[in-house]
Amino acid sequence: MSSPALTNLMHETRRFDPPAELAEHANVTADAYGSATQDRLAYWEEQAGRLTWAEPFTRVLDWDDPPFAKWYVGGKLNAAYNCLDRHVEAGLGDRIAYHWVGEPENDTRDITYAELTDEVCRAANALLELGVRTGDRVAIYMPMIPETVVAMLACARIGAPHTVVFGGFSSTALQDRILDCDARIVITADGGYRRGIPSALKPAVDEALKSCPDVRNVVVVRRTGQQIEWNEGRDLWWHEVVGKQSSEHECEAFDAEHPLYVMYTSGTTGKPKGILHTTGGYLVGCSWTQWAVFDLKPDIDVYWTAADIGWVTGHSYIVYGPLSNATTSVMYEGTPDAPHKGRWWEIVEKYEVSILYCAPTAIRTFMKWGAEIPQKFDLSSLRLIGSVGEPINPEAYMWYRETIGGDRCPVVDTWWQTETGMIMITPLPGVTSGKPGSAMTPLPGVCAAVVDDSGKPVQKGSGGYLVLTEPWPAMLRTIWGDDQRYVDTYWSRFPGVYFAGDGAKLDEDGDIWLLGRVDDVMNVSGHRLSTTEIESALVSHPKVAEAAVVGANDPDTGQAVNAFVILRESAADEGAGAEIVTELRDHVAKEIGPIAKPKSIMVVLELPKTRSGKIMRRLLRDVAEKREVGDVTTLADSSVMDLISANLAGGKQED
Template sequence: MPSEPEKVFNPHADVASKAYINSMQQYQEFYQQSLENPGQFWANVAKQFHWETPYDPENFFSYNFDISKGPIYVKWMEGASTNICYNLLDRNVKNGLGDTVAYYWEGNHPDDYSRLTYRKLLEEVCRFANVLKSHGVQKGDRVSIYMPMTMELPVAMLACARIGAVHSIVTPWTDGRDFWWHQEIEDAEPACYPEWMSAEDPLFMLYTSGSTGKPKGVLHTTAGYLLYAATTFKIVFDYKPLDIYWCTADIGWITGHTYVLYGPLANGATSVMFEGTPFFPDTDRYWEIIDKYKVTQFYTAPTAIRSLMKFGDEPVLKHDLSTLRVLGSVGEPINPEAWLWYYRVIGKERCSIVDTFWQTETGGHVITPLPGATPMKPGSASFPFFGVKPTLLDESGTEIKGEGEGYLVFSQPWPGMMRTLFNNHPRYESTYFSKFNGYYCTGDGARRDADGYYWVTGRVDDMLNVSGHLMSTSEVESVLTEHPRVSEAAVVSRPHPVKGECLYCFITPNQNEAFDKTLISELKVLVRERIGPFAQPDVIQHAPGLPKTRSGKIMRRVLRKVAINDRDVGDTSTLADEAIIEQLFANRPKN
């Protein structure tokens, strides 16, 4: 018998029977079409949107992934023009969705809430677009946005898109430079003609988290991103009219851009938007919101799931979660223990879990289960989305066939992928295309099992080599979090005079659990039993918290510095809580 995390969980019959893609056979048919004739596949998707200048279905895309053949480029629908704001708002209002709620907004305090229809959202966007124009903002300008998760945030982003400005992020209020929102918007006109944009015109820039170094300005463009955000949202979450969808991500990172803003609105969806924390006023806040709005799709990060697990099942059982149909996971590989809790306690074994793998650079999901079709393996992202062709390569660039583990790369483009790094195309080419000619390199490692499922093992630079044994940090972390007293774990390596590298582990215990010698001993035994004697950690340190970026990713380079007691930790401006660094140094074991 396989161990429990290796079990396969089939989609519930109620989910599969009504899904857009309801079997693996249907998935395979669509997937093959998307690879064999991607132009035709995505041209069919494009028919649902408005194009001011029509696209040429015979010349739908072109690309070069091979530096030896010239500059790297990706182009979709070149020659066509549209406006993404028009497609998200005007099109839906004209199609009869004007009075449909676009967002239910929930503030940090439960008594603070509101709603915004598509018609009202369009009006507010036009008002602010006119405000921007009154200050001289025009097509091609770059507008930086620094706002909380209030309804003014999507309004500001869509106003930029409406007039052809590129949105990004900035520092907060500066006297003499800035204007009060409500004063500016009060007298602005509620109508603004959209600026028609070429398909490859820039839409937005996002700076990556900096978890592996200096942040990079990832640039996404208009038409291809629209197609991909809309399609992945509809198919991966199986969104239907009258559903209520909730993604907990902050709009300031890519998950918020694609799956709070652009993807849902492109489908005329109704979403919940939450400004607060899952722990206020109590630890059942997420479940209370799902119950309140009758949420059908819920999308959050493994970090949040593990944080809520430690409070047990009781906060969940206080609420009716029976409307849920699809549960999503995003941001990092989810460990099987968290997956099983999510499936059983939140989903009551009837919801499909879509464990999505993607990046800021990919624009949308690239490897993911489909809720009505994919048999689920806890911890596996499963199979590629339409148009995405993953390959595993070894260090020499040789393709790994069948079962195996290697570098995760892609051999052809999909519409939503980034086009360049802002003002630094050479870095774009060297970062993503120089290691293996002809491939986009994700920087992640992955394993493919005998059934063809993909298991993302984490950043390639998060691989550990202990006494000649290669293992991923996520593999060890998954074992550590099996312990019932452990909430979170992070593993890095540090130099060892005999083994080359040794394991240095950071452990955050569950609430009200002590970090003591017994726990340390039990964790060492657990790793030894699950992985092998070579993997037994040399150091296990108490961590009151982990250094995470605002998108929830662990900044491992900081942990490596703590492990070797080097206080030169570099740029930590993207950390959610920089104070945790000093606490980690203070907690270093004396021996």
């Protein structure tokens, strides 16, 4: 899995040492690595002390029946209490929990911990009135509004596992998830805002429930005022059913292994996998990592995870991690370019955001728009910036650090998954040097390795597969309703260890470089090439803003490299003819080698992305292999594929 480009990059890359002031006052010191290595379970026992336990646990880890783990055995706690009540009881009720920013300008709310606690209690009482009991599942299909957080915590408060379905998913996707986890209550809204336009949600719920006869009630938040169909007896307004409730609710403590939520993620068979997270271990993992990785100082920091709550990043680092640490967070409903392309930086300036956590896709978009946009705003409040969701290419890392971070903010390039529940591999900002493009090392208490095809650890300077060799607190417990699929999917490729499905390399220092999903590693004439690596080479060209690379079947080479690129606005004005395609192919050959030169490059205006910013490479693979494009229902804008197909039909793809 090695290639000259990444090898050279790993030798030549810059290192950024922790800023002296941050290192001096860091939450976590270098000693943590040693103590966690010496006694890993004792280390995780110590971190559990961050939470309030109604009953203490008697055993840190039960790993008697791998891969089925139990953490903090015998302990009891309540997630909502740990996120809310205890902070109010500690005198922090007036602290802002969320600066909520709606997409329409001047649509904002500041919500204190006391206010959030009261609203969660009302919502919990409403759910109880609707017949929801401990263990019942509740589906949440909502925009990025405070009531989404309230709904999640109300479920946690009464022990009803929630399944949050991303608001960009179709009615079919919603229906499948409701049926799979047998939810009886759905919480939704009439709609949300996207680029200044109301976007409906309730109609998708109505359509989904045609095939979900066991759903008793739909609770609807009035957000946009759109006209919606109403099913009398089933549908209820949030402000009516929740608004009439008491703000007093005595929460119950649940076993540490009580299910907290089910989150669905893509499966290789096409059927989504319901990832089950339980309460104690997950909350310990989220709480500790948010505090440690971001060097959080909750009494002074303003923290912003620019993600959607419909994904695990939102669960762990908008809701459960930050609230368990009494953090003041920003929560934003809209897109980065509405009502203007400086919207994010306007928010950073207004709320004096000190920690920003976002996806490389967003960073590359900002690169395309140009540095002059963020330079109009005062970003001096930022002291730490992070990356999440996919490997960040060095070019984007450097732009992020220099343009957004003022060349002073450390970048925490984090690797983790829906399944891991918490950040697993990242630099610790007060301890670890940063390298552009590298996630660096596992966190204290996390055991990861890069192995070859036979499962043996690779040597420094070599590549292979990323595995986790020991259980960790926030790990998934199973796939909802399918233990065997859990075993087969994650624990069968390399017996005894968790296979993350990602390729990785170790550099000469032993630091980890993620290469993306293994199915995004191409075999071209016997050479294994990473799509991420070629994308990084393309984006390093000054004319390219963003790139996506896929491998397509080829009768001569097994697979061929196919690239789709978005040009920076200054370069796009020059046209997108054969000259730029030749220039980019030669650039990749120079950066990596002739074997990596794309067989085809298509210049496009947009790439197919979900609303969370993930590039849907399977659709690009369909285009490259000249077959019918698959399901596009999860795209933010399905018309993008029509434009790409039109480009292809028009002969604009260059070989």
